[in-house]
Amino acid sequence: MLKSALLLSALFITSFVYSQEDINNLNIFLDCNFCDNTYIKQNLGNVEFVRDQELSDVHLFFVSQANGSGGYLYEINFIGKERFEAINYILKFSTNTDMTSDAIRTELIKHIKIGLVRYWIANGSITNVSVNVPSPENETEDTQVEDKWDYWVFRIGASGYLSGEETSNYSNLNVDLSAKRVTEKNKFSFSARFGENRSTFTYDDEDIVAVNSSKAIDISDVLSINDHWSYGFFGNIGTSTYSNYNTYWRFKPAIEYNFFNYKESAKKQLIISYRNGLVFNNYIERSVFGEDKELRFQHSLLLGGSIRQEWGNINGEAAFNQYLHDTTLNSLGFYVGANIRVFKGFNFNVGGNYRITRDQINLPAGDVSLEELLLQQQQLQSGYNYWVNVGFSYSFGSIYNSIVNPRFNF
Structure with missing residues (x-):
C-alpha cells in the first residue's frame, strides 16, 4: 500500500513538473512563407511551435520588401494573444545583396529572440534567457556611413540548359545584367537581357530546327x-x-x-x-x-x-x-x-x-x-x-x- 502511494505521488510530481514546463514555454505561431522554418525550430528554445494562430501566445507575422541594395527589408510583427494581448510591437532589419542565406537566417532569429524577451519576462520563463550588450569601452560614437557606391547596385548573370534524346534536343541560354539606384526620392533601373531557345527534331533523317530569340533593354526612372x-x-x-x-x-x-x-x-x-x-x-x-x-x-x-x-x-x-x-x-x-x-x-x-x-x-x-x-x-x-x-x-x-x-x- 505504501509503495503504491509513493508511486502515485512520484507520478503526480512528475506530471506537475512537466505541466509547469509546458506552461512556462511560450506557444509560438510562425507565420512566414519565406523563412527557413526548420532552422528556426532547431535554434529557438524556450518555446513551443503550434500549427494554428488561435492556439498561440505569440503570433510572429513576417513581411518583406525589396530594398535598394538588392536585399530585403524584413518586418517582424509580434502579436500577443490572450494574456499577452497588450504586448504588440514591430522589429525591422535590412539585408544586402552580399549576405548569404545563412547570414540572413541568423539575423532573422536574432531579432526573433530580441522580440520575445518581453514575452518571456511576462511569462516568468527567463531562467535560460540571457542578453548580451557591448561594454562601455567597446562602444563607439555613431558615424555617418560613407557609401562609396552612392547607392548603386549592379548585377550580372547567365544560365543555360541542355536536354536531349536520340531524335530531339533542346537548349536554352539566358544572359542578363542590371544596374539600379534606389533612394527615398528616386528609383532608377537599367536592365539588359538576351535569351535563345533552340529545339531540334529529327524525322526521316531530316532535322527540323526551331529557334526563338529575344533581346531587350529596359530603363525606368521613378520619382517621389x-x-x-x-x-x-x-x-x-x-x-x-x-x-x-x-x-x-x-x-x-x-x-x-x-x-x-x-x-x-x-x-x-x-x-x-x-x-x-x-x-x-x-x-x-x-x-x-x-x-x-x-x-x-x-x-x-x-x-x-x-x-x-x-x-x-x-x-x-x-x-x-x-x-x-x-x-x-x-x-x-x-x-x-x-x-x-x-x-x-x-x-x-x-x-x-x-x-x-x-x-x-x-x-x-x-x-x-x-x-x-x-x-x-x-x-x-x-x-x-x-x-x-x-x-x-x-x-x-x-x-x-x-x-x-x-x-x-x-
Whole structure:
C-alpha cells in the first residue's frame, strides 16, 4: 500500500513538473512563407511551435520588401494573444545583396529572440534567457556611413540548359545584367537581357530546327512627389522573333497615386496609375494590318491593390490598354489571388487571371504552318486567355510541431 502511494505521488510530481514546463514555454505561431522554418525550430528554445494562430501566445507575422541594395527589408510583427494581448510591437532589419542565406537566417532569429524577451519576462520563463550588450569601452560614437557606391547596385548573370534524346534536343541560354539606384526620392533601373531557345527534331533523317530569340533593354526612372503621389518615365528597346519584332521601342511617362501611405505598402496598398506614350514596331513579316513598321500612341490605366494581414493575404488588379489611333484596339485584364485562413486548421486559396485581347497589331499576315504551330515559333491570334487555380488545406491532430526530423527529407 505504501509503495503504491509513493508511486502515485512520484507520478503526480512528475506530471506537475512537466505541466509547469509546458506552461512556462511560450506557444509560438510562425507565420512566414519565406523563412527557413526548420532552422528556426532547431535554434529557438524556450518555446513551443503550434500549427494554428488561435492556439498561440505569440503570433510572429513576417513581411518583406525589396530594398535598394538588392536585399530585403524584413518586418517582424509580434502579436500577443490572450494574456499577452497588450504586448504588440514591430522589429525591422535590412539585408544586402552580399549576405548569404545563412547570414540572413541568423539575423532573422536574432531579432526573433530580441522580440520575445518581453514575452518571456511576462511569462516568468527567463531562467535560460540571457542578453548580451557591448561594454562601455567597446562602444563607439555613431558615424555617418560613407557609401562609396552612392547607392548603386549592379548585377550580372547567365544560365543555360541542355536536354536531349536520340531524335530531339533542346537548349536554352539566358544572359542578363542590371544596374539600379534606389533612394527615398528616386528609383532608377537599367536592365539588359538576351535569351535563345533552340529545339531540334529529327524525322526521316531530316532535322527540323526551331529557334526563338529575344533581346531587350529596359530603363525606368521613378520619382517621389509625396507619401501618396509618384511619377516616372519608362522606356525599352529590343527584338523578338516569337512576337514578330525585328526591332521595337517604347517610351511612356506615367503617374501613380497610392490611397495608402507608401510606408505601409508591405502590409497594404491600393494604387491607380496611368501611362501614355509612343510605341514603335519594325516587323520581321508584314503585320495583319499591312504594316512593315509603325509608330503609335498607346495609353494604359491600372488599378491594383494588396492586403497582407495575420489572417492571410489578398491581391488583385485590373488593367486596360488602348491604342489611340484606333480605340477598338485594346485589351482588358483582371487578376485576383487570395490565401485566407478561414478557421482553425483550414486554409483556402484561389487565384485567377482573365484577359481580353484586341490589340495584337504585331501578328504577321498569312497563315501559320503546322510546323510553326507545333513548335510554337510564332505568336498566334487569340481573343482571350485565362488561368484559374483553387485549393484548400485542413490540418488537425497535435497542436505542437516543434520537433524537426530531416531524415529522408519528407
